[in-house]
Amino acid sequence: MDSAGRDEGQQPLVDHPISASAAFEGSEEIAHARDLARSFLTDVQAVHGFPVSARAMGMVQLVVSEMVTNARKYAPGPCLLTLELREGAVEVTVWDSSTTLPSILATDPGRVGQHGLEIVMAVCQSFAVHREPVGKRITVTIELADDPGGDPAGRQLS
Template sequence: METGPAPEEGAAPDGPVIQTSAALVGDGADIAQGRHLAAAFLTRVQAEHGLAVSQRAMDLTQLVVSELVTNARKYAPGPVLLNLRILGDLVEIVVWDCDPVLPMARAADAGRVGQHGLEIVMAVAQGFEARREPVGKRITARLALADEPGGAVAGHRPP
């Protein structure tokens, strides 16, 4: 886990950047490695920085990492870069791969088997962005670290 001075964009104004990164190289264990990195990162965030991380946030972070890394491995040759960073009361999950084609969520279809990963990520995230980079693309999802009283996830409001 890296900490350092806060950059101008995306960090708490008075705190260090709390993040970790990994290059996943396609050896068949990338998805599990990403999940383990996410769990260890959030555990350290709690222990070393005293930030509240709900079990739901822990589980959803691992799920989102799994889905995004799976898609990157499936559709893009080459390495995948995974970055996890704390932004206030959110964890930001960024996955980069070398394929410039942006993912698109498919129309809901209860009869479709598979290919629901992006739908799942978009449903649980407080923020989602897919953007082309000079090489490849960067997918970003943000999840609340803690649940609000009453069981609602912080950042989402009941309808």
């Protein structure tokens, strides 16, 4: 057993949810959302003992940036970002007040911009959209540790 009370190779034991959240209202706050993600993952690793790969650190910040940017761009009012540790992965959830569901545009090599959702879906293990009484909630999952022989997004390869 190590100092976190686990056998070698096991995840640390956690008796309460590890999460962080914040509301964002302006486009200038997108950098603050990335900072929250970086700080959250740094604490997950340093304080709680979970491994966080450099890839996961970068991917979570990228996903947070894209999701908060889209919420601020396409929905009136604030958006809410929540990060939560779940079974060796970070769950990133963004709520916004728009009822319009996200959609990926058709492939167009000449298109400049509007690739955020494509990027998010390419790097995440899972992607889900939930309608709420007011607005919607988009939740994605990103593995914290790298799988040396697997997909960069942490999906199972067949």
